Structures are given as structure tokens and as C-alpha cells.
Amino acid sequence: xxxxxxxxxxxxxxxxxxxxxxxxxxxxxxxxxxxxxxxxxxxxxxxxxxxxxxxxxxxxxxxxxxxx
Amino acid sequence: xxxxxxxxxxxxxxxxxxxxxxxxxxxxxxxxxxxxxxxxxxxxxxxxxxxxxxxxxxxxxxxxxxxxxxxxxxxxxxxxxxxxxxxxxxxxxxxxxxxxxxxxxxxxxxxxxxxxxxxxxxxxxxxxxxxxxxxxxxxxxxxxxxxxxxxxxxxxxxxxxxxxxxxxxxxxxxxxxxxxxxxxxxxxxxxxxxxxxxxxxxxxxxxxxxxxxxxxxxxxxxx
Amino acid sequence: xxxxxxxxxxxxxxxxxxxxxxxxxxxxxxxxxxxxxxxxxxxxxxxxxxxxxxxxxxxxxxxxxxxxxxxxxxxxxxxxxxxxxxxxxxxxxxxxxxxxxxxxxxxxxxxxxxxxxxxxxxxxxxxxxxxxxxxxxxxxxxxxxxxxxxxxxxxxxxxxxxxxxxxxxxxxxxxxxxxxxxxxxxxxxxxxxxxxxxxxxxxxxxxxxxxxxxxxxxxxxxxxxxxxxxxxxxxxxxxxxxxxxxxxxxxxxxxxxxxxxxxxxxxxxxxxxxxxxxxxxxxxxxxxxxxxxxxxxxxxxxxxxxxxxxxxxxxxxxxxxxxxxxxxxxxxxxxx
Numbered sequence: 025x026x027x028x029x030x031x032x033x034x035x036x037x038x039x040x041x042x043x044x045x046x047x048x049x050x051x052x053x054x055x056x057x058x059x060x061x062x063x064x065x066x067x068x069x070x071x072x073x074x075x076x077x078x079x080x081x082x083x084x085x086x087x088x089x090x091x092x
Numbered sequence: 093x094x095x096x097x098x099x100x101x102x103x104x105x106x107x108x109x110x111x112x113x114x115x116x117x118x119x120x121x122x123x124x125x126x127x128x129x130x131x132x133x134x135x136x137x138x139x140x141x142x143x144x145x146x147x148x149x150x151x152x153x154x155x156x157x158x159x160x161x162x163x164x165x166x167x168x169x170x171x172x173x174x175x176x177x178x179x180x181x182x183x184x185x186x187x188x189x190x191x192x193x194x195x196x197x198x199x200x201x202x203x204x205x206x207x208x209x210x211x212x213x214x215x216x217x218x219x220x221x222x223x224x225x226x227x228x229x230x231x232x233x234x235x236x237x238x239x240x241x242x243x244x245x246x247x248x249x250x251x252x253x254x255x256x257x258x259x260x261x262x263x264x265x266x267x268x269x270x271x272x273x274x275x276x277x278x279x280x281x282x283x284x285x286x287x288x289x290x291x292x293x294x295x296x297x298x299x300x301x302x303x304x305x306x307x308x309x310x311x312x313x314x315x
Numbered sequence: 316x317x318x319x320x321x322x323x324x325x326x327x328x329x330x331x332x333x334x335x336x337x338x339x340x341x342x343x344x345x346x347x348x349x350x351x352x353x354x355x356x357x358x359x360x361x362x363x364x365x366x367x368x369x370x371x372x373x374x375x376x377x378x379x380x381x382x383x384x385x386x387x388x389x390x391x392x393x394x395x396x397x398x399x400x401x402x403x404x405x406x407x408x409x410x411x412x413x414x415x416x417x418x419x420x421x422x423x424x425x426x427x428x429x430x431x432x433x434x435x436x437x438x439x440x441x442x443x444x445x446x447x448x449x450x451x452x453x454x455x456x457x458x459x460x461x462x463x464x465x466x467x468x469x470x471x472x473x474x475x476x477x478x479x480x481x482x483x484x485x486x487x488x489x490x491x492x493x494x495x496x497x498x499x500x501x502x503x504x505x506x507x508x509x510x511x512x513x514x515x516x517x518x519x520x521x522x523x524x525x526x527x528x529x530x531x532x533x534x535x536x537x538x539x540x541x542x543x544x545x546x547x548x549x550x551x552x553x554x555x556x557x558x559x560x561x562x563x564x565x566x567x568x569x570x571x572x573x574x575x576x577x578x579x580x581x582x583x584x585x586x587x588x589x590x591x592x593x594x595x596x597x598x599x600x601x602x603x604x605x606x607x608x609x610x611x612x613x614x615x616x617x618x619x620x621x622x623x624x625x626x627x628x629x630x631x632x633x634x635x636x637x638x639x640x641x642x643x644x645x646x647x648x649x650x651x
Contacts (some may be wrong), residue, residue, distance in 0.1 A: 058341065058468035059368055062534045066473050066527040070480070073523045076636075085645060241582060245575055249565045258561055262554035263583060265547070267592035293593055304585055308578045311499050 095186075098179045100125040102187035116162035117195065124203045132210040144215040145275045148207055149231075149268060155199050156232070160239035161256055163192050164247035181313035185305055189240045196232035204228070215279050223287045224278035230294040231271045237301035238263055244312050270294055325633030332627040335442070336475040339619065343368040344463035345418060345429035353380075353416065353433045357406040363420065365427070366463065376422030378403045379447050382413045382432065387447040410441025430465065463618050467603060470531055474624055477531065479631035480524035481549070486632050487517035487639065488556070497576040504650070507573040510580060511563065512642040514556050516635055521553045542610045544594055545602040552582045555583045 110117055131147055138144045174204070208216070239260055246255040270290050277287040351360040363378070370376055378390040378401065390403035401420070418432035461471055491513035498506035528546070529539045540546065562579055566572040 031511050056462075058346070058470075059534060060469040062470050062531055063472045063476075065530050066470075068478055068573050069530060071525050073519070073526065074634075077519050081638075081641065081645070088645065088649060170350070238586070241581075245562070245579055247573060248575055249562070255562065255565055258558045259579065262551045262558060263586055266586075266594055267550050269547075269594060291394055300589060301586070304582055308499075308582060311574060 095183050098183040099190070100188045102111060102179070102184060103191055105110040106187065106191045115157065119162070120155055120159045121202060122149060123158050125206055125221065127151045127154065128203065128206050130211055135211065137212040137214070139214045140173060141215045141279045142276065144211070145272065145279060149271060150279040152200055152203055152302055153264065153268065155203065156196055156202065156239060157257060157260060158252055159195055159199060160192065160255045162244040163188055163240060163243050181310040182306060184313070185240070185309040189237055189302060189305065192240050193233040193236040196236045197229060200228050200232045218281045219279045220281050220283060224275065225286055226291060230291060230298065231267070234267050234294055234298045234301065235264065237298055238267070239308060243303040248312070268299065321633060322637055325630055325637060328626045328630030332475050332623060332630050335623045336472045339461050340458055341367050341469060342460040342463040343425050343427050343547065345427055345432070348418065348432055351433060353407050353435050355407050355409050355411065355437050357404070359405045359407065361403055361405065363401045364404070364419070369398050370401055370422060374423060376401060376420050378420050380405065380416040380421050382416055386443060387445045389447040392504050407435060408443045410439050411435060411443055411503045412439055412441055413515070444494060459619055461619055473527070473531060474620060475627040477524060477527040479628045480520050480527065483520045483631050483635045484517045484524065487520065487635055488512045488584060491517065491580060493510060495580040498573065498577045502574070507577065508643055508646045510577065512639055512646060514559055516639050516642060518553065518556050520635060521549070521556070525549060525553065530533060543602055548594065552587055559583065
């Protein structure tokens, strides 16, 4: 549960940055150095997405095992 | 030969059913007219070509969906069994598609009449009428083709209209995009040459959809 | 072990992809210039910021601007400020008839180019001649690099991550289609299990493709979503497969569910393929890889990119097949 809290805080921070300032740090770092951080973001999204998917799969298997 | 006669018989049957309870055509027309009237109340007259065209097709699209819901609605279990023993599924799907194409064209033209009556015909003044009508014709029939099979699918479930919308909406977006192109060309008064490409795509699409429905419908019907 | 060889190949391919798409540097390029306007006369002092460059004073770079018909004007002084910064002065003749100029810097073995870097103020109807000796314009960079392209810059590496998501999705949907056809021919439950699970995994990859694409769009085009044929096509496809899953859930009777889902799957896939092949050809697209965009159009893929891109596609497809394999096995267990 604690982990979820941290993740939510991180998402909230990113959203806050996104909404409240045009020339904020996050936005700047995304644009500078040839947008390497955009690429990093893309890779992280894919990895995170796949891991979340695997976790969901894991849960399903656990349920199956319990029923047996 | 047998196919041809059974298609004609089926079309007659649909028409007689229609005349007998007058519900499906009447509901669709009432639905479409009410929407046109709402359009009139909220927007009065529309002079902008793009908006005029877009609203016309949005109204029509929901009208077509409404019409399609009815196309397999009246086939209850007993009648279905009866039809099943009598005719081939191929004849049935062709008849259904033909009937719903005719119905759609009628609905489109009647809607156009009331649409012009209430919201103004300003955009049609400089238009190329032949291309515009051709667009309506091809668009209505393509909608009929796509929605007939989907309606047969959704009739098998208990949530008829909602499911038809979910299944159909993503599939008709490409058609709407192509139609939009045709109509924008027509309303700007440009000739047939400009629209030929998009019209051909619609036609090809129509053929494809009919062929697909023809091949796939028997699998649904056998159930 | 013998049946699982492709899983090991997948691991190797993905490790290769991750390693090289991070490791290979971008070709040197021009990040920006202190001004975008040039004036007639000698008073043009400009600072250029290079990207991944290594300017050195001992071997000063040649800086010149080039017009649309290959007329060149050289800078008359060039100073290297540091590895990534050059200052130069340039004189534009009064009779210059051009509006736009490209900036070219040649140093060591590199040849870096920024198209339409400058606008030229004022109009004239005249002719000018090149003030530069002919330069050898071939690029003889020895190091393995990714091309540095306008707009894309470092995000050209997305080619190994975002693009394969769509390849994977098409691959899974094709598997699903084939199995739906097989199911209608001979209704064995296994075909339906494969078709259903392929769609479920494919939707996950489609969502990843949309999420990564929209992050990129936010920092390139300024919005999370823009009106573009490729993006709309992606959205429509995803919606269709969500509709497929909803359709499955709304029918209780199992045999009926399998048959109807197979029919819808074939119908939807064929329509989508046809439409998504035709529609993008009718409209222009902003998306890299389409005409009218400086990203891939005139260059296409270069060899270094190819060497990483093809293994990447195979690797991601392998991974998706692996996940699909697991899901199918789970489903089989569930039914037993």
C-alpha cells in the first residue's frame, strides 16, 4: 500500500508540473539535450506497462491456484 | 434463379411487415425529425458548409443505427426457425441488406428535405448536386451494408442497441471520413473529377462489406 | 529446452535492442543558432550550438551557408568557443536574391547540416557567386551513429520501442484473425482460446503504443493528441478490439459467444485493414515516416538504424508471443 502512495504522489507531482507552469523544470528537461528524456519516458512507459500487465496475470494465476 | 425469387419474396415480406405495423420506418423517421428539430432549436440557420454537412451526417448516422437495430429485431425464435427451413441464409442476408439500403436511402432523402426546410439550404446553392446526391446514395448503402451484419450479431445478445453502437461506431468512422471528403468537395461546387477517388473508395468498400457479410452470415444463422 | 529456443532468442534480441538503442550516439548536429535572421552586409555575428560535436581550435571547422541552388558563402572568421560552441561572422552580399539559407559546418570528418536555419532580411533581384572553394560534401563519419534529424533528434531511438508496439499489435491481431477463420471452419475450442487471448495481449500493446506516442507528441507537437490519420487509425483499431472484448462479455452462452466473436473478428479486421491502408494515402500525415515531413521522407531508414530496428521488431514480437503462450496455457488449465 505504501508503494501505491509513493506512485500516486509521483503522478500527482508530474500532473502538477504539467498543469501549473509552462516553463517548469520537467518541461525544460524534456526539451533540452535533444529530447533524450522523452525517449527515456517512452522506454519507462513500456516497461511499466508490461510489468503492470504481468502483475495482473500473476494475480489471475494465484486465484486459479487457490480454486484448485 | 431460386435465389432471385426468394430474395424478391423476402423483400416483399419485409415490405408487408413494414406496412402492417408501420413501426420501424416510423420510429426512425420520428427519431431523425426530432433530432433535426433539436438542431433547428439550438442553431437556427447554418451557413457554414462544414458544420452544415457534419451535422447532417451525424443526424443521419444515428438514424441509420436506429434503423439497423430494427432489421433483425422482429425475427423471433419461431419465425427464425420457419425461415431457416425455407430459404438459404445467402438469400436472407442479401434481402436484408437490400431492404435496409433502400430504407436508408429513403431516410436520408426525407431527412435532407426536412433539414433544408428547417436549417436552410444556403450551403447547397453553389454545390455540385450530382456529386452530393451520389455521396448520399453511396454513403447510405455502405452504412446499410456494415450495419446489417452487425445488427445480426447484436440481435443475438440481449443488449441490442447499446451493443450495436459499440460494435458499429469504430467501423463507421472511416466511412464518415471518406463521406466527409466527398461532401466537402460537392458543397464547394467542384466537379466529379475531384470526388471520383473518394467515391470509388466508397463503392469498393460497399462491395467488400457485402461480400464479407455474404460469406460470414451463414455462420451466424446456423445457430 | 528444444521447444523453448525462441524464448532465448527473444531475450538475446531484446538485450541487444536495449543495449544498442541506448549505446549508439547520435550523429553530431546543430542544436540551434543565436539568431535566425541574417542581414545584408558584413554585420552578422552568430553563435552556433552544436549537439554531440567536438570542435577543436587546432583544426578549425569550416562554416558556410548554402542557398537552394548550391551557391555557398563562407564565414570570414570562425572561432571555437568550446566543444559545443562556435562563433562566426559572415557577409551577405547586397544582391542576394534568396530568402532562406542552410547552415553547414564541416569539421574533422563530419559534415553537419541544418536546413533553412536562416531567413534573409530584405529583398533584391540579383545574382551572387560562391565565395567558397568547392567542399567535398560526402559524409565520411567513421563511428557508428544514429542519424540526427530535425524534430526527432534523440527520440529517433523511439523507432526501437514505440514503432514495434504497432508491429506487435498487427502480428497478434493477424494471429487472432487466422484462428477465428480456423474456428469457423472447424469449431474446436483451442482456436477460440488462441484468438481471444491474442486480442487481449494485442490490446495491451496497442495501449502502450498510444501512451508512448502521446508522450512523444506532447513534447514535439505540444499536445497529447493531434488530429492525424495515423493517430486516428490507431484509436479506431483499439476501439474495435475493445468492442470485441465487450461483445464476448455480453453473451453468456459459450458456444454462441465463440462463434459470434469469430464472425465479428473477421469482419472488423478486414474492414480495418482495408480502411487503414487506403485512408492514410488520401490525407497527409504529420507522423514521421510520411510525406511532407522532414523525418524519414527524404532519407528513409539508414543502415545503422536498420541494424537495430529489425532485431527490435523480432524481439518485441517474440516477447508478445511469449506472453500469449503463457495466457493460453493459463486458459487451458482453467478449462480443465
